[in-house]
Amino acid sequence: xxxxxxxxxxxxxxxxxxxxxxxxxxxxxxxxxxxxxxxxxxxxxxxxxxxxxxxxxxxxxxxxxxxxxxxxxxxxxxxxxxx
Amino acid sequence: xxxxxxxxxxxxxxxxxxxxxxxxxxxxxxxxxxxxxxxxxxxxxxxxxxxxxxxxxxxxxxxxxxxxxxxxxxxxxxxxxxxxxxxxxxxxxxxxxxxxxxxxxxxxxxxxxxxxxxxxxxxxxxxxxxxxxxxxxxxxxxxxxxxxxxxxxxxxxxxxxxxxxxxxxxxxxxxxxxxxxxxxxxxxxxxxxxxxxxxxxxxxxxxxxxxxxxxxxxxxxxxxxxxxxxxxxxxxxxxxxxxxxxxxxxxxxxxxxxxxxxxxxxxxxxxxxxxxxxxxxxxxxxxxxxxxxxxxxxxxxxxxxxxxxxxxxxxxxxxxxxxxxxxxxxxxxxxxxxxxxxxxxxxxxxxxxxxxxxxxxxxxxxxxxxxxxxxxxxxxxxxxxxxxxxxxxxxxxxxxxxxxxxxxxxxxxxxxxxxxxxxxxxxxxxxxxxxxxxxxxxxxxxxxxxxxxxxxxxxxxxxxxxxxxxxxx
Numbered sequence: 001x002x003x004x005x006x007x008x009x010x011x012x013x014x015x016x017x018x019x020x021x022x023x024x025x026x027x028x029x030x031x032x033x034x035x036x037x038x039x040x041x042x043x044x045x046x047x048x049x050x051x052x053x054x055x056x057x058x059x060x061x062x063x064x065x066x067x068x069x070x071x072x073x074x075x076x077x078x079x080x081x082x083x
Numbered sequence: 084x085x086x087x088x089x090x091x092x093x094x095x096x097x098x099x100x101x102x103x104x105x106x107x108x109x110x111x112x113x114x115x116x117x118x119x120x121x122x123x124x125x126x127x128x129x130x131x132x133x134x135x136x137x138x139x140x141x142x143x144x145x146x147x148x149x150x151x152x153x154x155x156x157x158x159x160x161x162x163x164x165x166x167x168x169x170x171x172x173x174x175x176x177x178x179x180x181x182x183x184x185x186x187x188x189x190x191x192x193x194x195x196x197x198x199x200x201x202x203x204x205x206x207x208x209x210x211x212x213x214x215x216x217x218x219x220x221x222x223x224x225x226x227x228x229x230x231x232x233x234x235x236x237x238x239x240x241x242x243x244x245x246x247x248x249x250x251x252x253x254x255x256x257x258x259x260x261x262x263x264x265x266x267x268x269x270x271x272x273x274x275x276x277x278x279x280x281x282x283x284x285x286x287x288x289x290x291x292x293x294x295x296x297x298x299x300x301x302x303x304x305x306x307x308x309x310x311x312x313x314x315x316x317x318x319x320x321x322x323x324x325x326x327x328x329x330x331x332x333x334x335x336x337x338x339x340x341x342x343x344x345x346x347x348x349x350x351x352x353x354x355x356x357x358x359x360x361x362x363x364x365x366x367x368x369x370x371x372x373x374x375x376x377x378x379x380x381x382x383x384x385x386x387x388x389x390x391x392x393x394x395x396x397x398x399x400x401x402x403x404x405x406x407x408x409x410x411x412x413x414x415x416x417x418x419x420x421x422x423x424x425x426x427x428x429x430x431x432x433x434x435x436x437x438x439x440x441x442x443x444x445x446x447x448x449x450x451x452x453x454x455x456x457x458x459x460x461x462x463x464x465x466x467x468x469x470x471x472x473x474x475x476x477x478x479x480x481x482x483x484x485x486x487x488x489x490x491x492x493x494x495x496x497x498x499x500x501x502x503x504x505x506x507x508x509x510x511x512x513x514x515x516x517x518x519x520x521x522x523x524x525x526x527x528x529x530x531x532x533x534x535x536x537x538x539x540x541x542x543x544x545x546x547x548x549x550x551x552x553x554x555x556x
Binding site: 055 | 161
C-alpha cells in the first residue's frame with residue numbers, strides 16, 4: 001500500500017466507527033479529535049480494526065502516533081507497505 | 084445447586100466467558116464478531132448480572148436501570164446494534180431535595196453551570212475551571228489526589244456544593260470523598276456531558292435483545308452453570324471445569340468477581356503467592372439496599388421527576404450516607420411510557436449499605452430490619468406521593484445479602500472493588516497467560532457504560548492473545 005491508499009484505508013475505518021462524521025475536509029496535520037467527535041474508545045476501535053483488517057499491531061505506547069491522520073499514515077507505512 | 088449436564092456444547096472453544104454481566108455479554112459479542120468461537124456461562128438463571136430485573140404479580144422491577152451517561156448510545160450502536168442504541172432516551176427530571184437545597188435539573192453541563200452560579204453563587208470562572216479540570220483528568224496521569232482535595236481546591240468550605248456534586252456519584256459508583264479524584268472526575272464528566280439516559284422497554288428488553296444478537300453471532304450461552312476451576316497446561320489456560328465437566332478452551336474471560344476468580348478458580352500453584360496476597364488486600368466497595376414499590380393498576384401518579392436524590396440530614400455527611408440509619412434515599416420512578424404496553428408505575432428506592440450491618444443477624448432480626456427499612460422508605464416517599472401506602476400493591480426489600488446471593492459477589496458488592504482492583508485485574512494475564520478479567524473494578528470500570536466499555540477493552544486483549552497463539556509454529 002502506498003501512502004495515499006493507506007490514507008483511504010484509515011479513513012474507511014474511521015467512517016465505520018463514526019458514520020455521522022463528515023471526513024471530506026479532514027486536515028491531515030491537525031489532531032483528529034479537534035476535527036471530529038472521537039473519544040478514547042473510538043481510538044481503541046481504530047486499533048482493533050487495523051489488526052483485524054490488516055494484521056498490524058499498534059502497542060499502547062504508540063497510540064500518540066495516531067493523533068493526526070498524517071501521523072497515522074506515516075506510522076503505518078513501514079508496517080503496512082507490503083500489505 | 085444441582086449440577087446439570089451441559090447439553091449440546093462443543094468439546095472445545097477459543098474462549099469461555101465466565102459471567103453474563105454487561106462486561107461479559109459485551110466481550111462475548113465482540114470476541115465472537117472477531118471470528119472466535121465463544122461459550123458464555125452464567126451461574127444465575129438469567130443473564131445480565133447486576134443489570135437485573137424480576138417479576139412480581141403484574142410488575143417488572145428494574146434493579147439497576149437508574150440512568151447512564153449519553154456515551155451508552157454510541158457504545159450500544161458500535162458493540163451491539165442500532166436497534167438497541169435507538170431505544171436509549173434522556174431522563175427529563177433529576178430532583179434534589181434536602182435541608183440544604185431543593186432543585187430540579189436535567190443533569191447537563193449547561194444546567195449545572197447555571198445552578199452553581201445562580202443558585203449557589205459560585206463565580207462563573209470557578210465553575211468552568213472545575214468542569215475543564217474534571218474533563219481533562221486522565222487515568223494515565225497518576226494523580227494521587229482524593230476527591231476531597233479536589234473539592235477543597237475548587238469549593239472550599241461549601242459542603243452544600245459538595246453535596247450536590249458528590250451524592251449522585253456516590254449513588255452511581257459507591258465512591259467517597261477519600262477515593263482518588265480520578266474516579267470521581269471520569270464518572271462525573273461522563274454524566275455531565277449531556278445528562279442522564281435510560282433504555283425504553285426496561286432491563287428485560289435490553290437483555291433479551293442482547294441475547295438475540297449473541298445468537299446471531301453464534302455465541303453459545305448457558306445459564307445455571309457454575310465455573311469451579313480454570314485449568315492450565317504448560318503455564319497457560321487450557322480450559323474450565325463447569326458443573327463438574329471439563330471444557331477445553333484457549334482463553335478464559337472472567338466477568339465474575341475478581342477475588343473469587345483469582346483465589347478460588349485458579350490453582351494455587353498456577354500464580355505467585357505474592358499476587359494472591361495482593362488480591363486478598365484489595366478493598367471491596369460497599370453494597371446497596373433497595374426497596375421495590377409497585378403501584379396499583381388503578382392508580383395514576385403525577386409526574387414527580389425520574390430520579391430523586393432525597394435526604395433529611397441537615398448537613399452532607401459521608402459517614403451518614405454509608406450507615407444503616409442513612410436518611411438518604413434515591414428514588415427511581417418508572418412511568419408507564421418507560422415500558423410501552425406494560426402500563427404500570429413502579430418505584431425503586433436505593434441507598435448505600437454496608438454488608439457487615441446485614442450479614443450476621445438472626446433470621447428474626449433480619450426480617451425486622453427489612454420491614455423497618457421498607458416502612459421508613461414509605462414514610463419518606465409520602466412527601467412526594469401523598470397517601471402512598473394506599474396506592475401500592477407490592478413492597479419488597481433487597482439487602483447486601485440479597486445482592487450476594489444473586490451475583491455471588493464477595494460482600495454483596497454492588498460496585499466491585501476500590502481503585503487498586505484495576506491493577507490486580509490488569510496484571511492477571513501476566514501471571515496466567517490466557518486468563519483475562521473485566522468486571523466492576525477500580526470504581527471507574529463500574530456502571531452500565533463502564534462495564535460495557537471495559538468488556539470491549541479487554542476483548543481486544545483476548546483477540547490479540549488468540550492471534551499470537553496462531554502465529555506460533
